[in-house]
Amino acid sequence: MLNFRQFEVGPDPFGRKWQVLFKWLQTAIALRHSDTVDVKFALRSDDTRVEKQIAMPHVDLLELSRRTEHEMSDAWCSRLAAMHLKRMVESGEDLEKDLVTVRLNELAGYATEIAREESADMTARR
Numbered sequence: 001m002l003n004f005r006q007f008e009v010g011p012d013p014f015g016r017k018w019q020v021l022f023k024w025l026q027t028a029i030a031l032r033h034s035d036t037v038d039v040k041f042a043l044r045s046d047d048t049r050v051e052k053q054i055a056m057p058h059v060d061l062l063e064l065s066r067r068t069e070h071e072m073s074d075a076w077c078s079r080l081a082a083m084h085l086k087r088m089v090e091s092g093e094d095l096e097k098d099l100v101t102v103r104l105n106e107l108a109g110y111a112t113e114i115a116r117e118e119s120a121d122m123t124a125r126r
Contacts, residue, residue: 004075004082009043013092016045020085025074028055036101037061039081043089052088053099054081060104068111076114083110 010017023040036055043050056077065072084102087093094100 004078007082007086009086009089010045012045012089012095016048018043018045018089020082022078022082023051025078025081027058035059037077038099039078041082041085043085051098052085054084055099055101056080056107057101057104060102060107063104064107064111067108068115070111070115079114080107080110083113 005022007020008017009020012018021042021044023042025037025039028034028036028038034055035058037058038053038055040051040053043052061072061077061080064070065076070076080102084100084106087106088095088100
């Protein structure tokens with residue numbers, strides 16, 4: 001997922017497709033007194049509108065950045081969160097929650113997928 005700002009996910013377990021808009025990325029120390037990076041998305045399917053907040057522990061992002069040697073940027077964190085949101089919608093897991101915290105092993109899988117996408121994008125540009 002190269003564009004985390006606006007994308008479509010689904011179908012969800014009920015067969016709906018969702019239009020997703022990135023709202024913001026913030027450190028949650030100020031928001032919830034939590035050492036996480038939070039990314040908020042607005043989802044729309046027909047007349048249904050919901051918001052989801054994906055929380056990623058800062059310590060896990062630092063470890064993942066170290067392991068992958070990928071700079072921990074706003075765009076990278078937003079893409080990781082968008083990939084988790086996509087999995088949530090398509091699997092139905094945690095879909096009832098407004099705030100979901102992602103585990104390190106999940107983030108590592110998303111980072112691998114991002115690296116593959118970036119590599120394929122670079123190859124296609126050559």
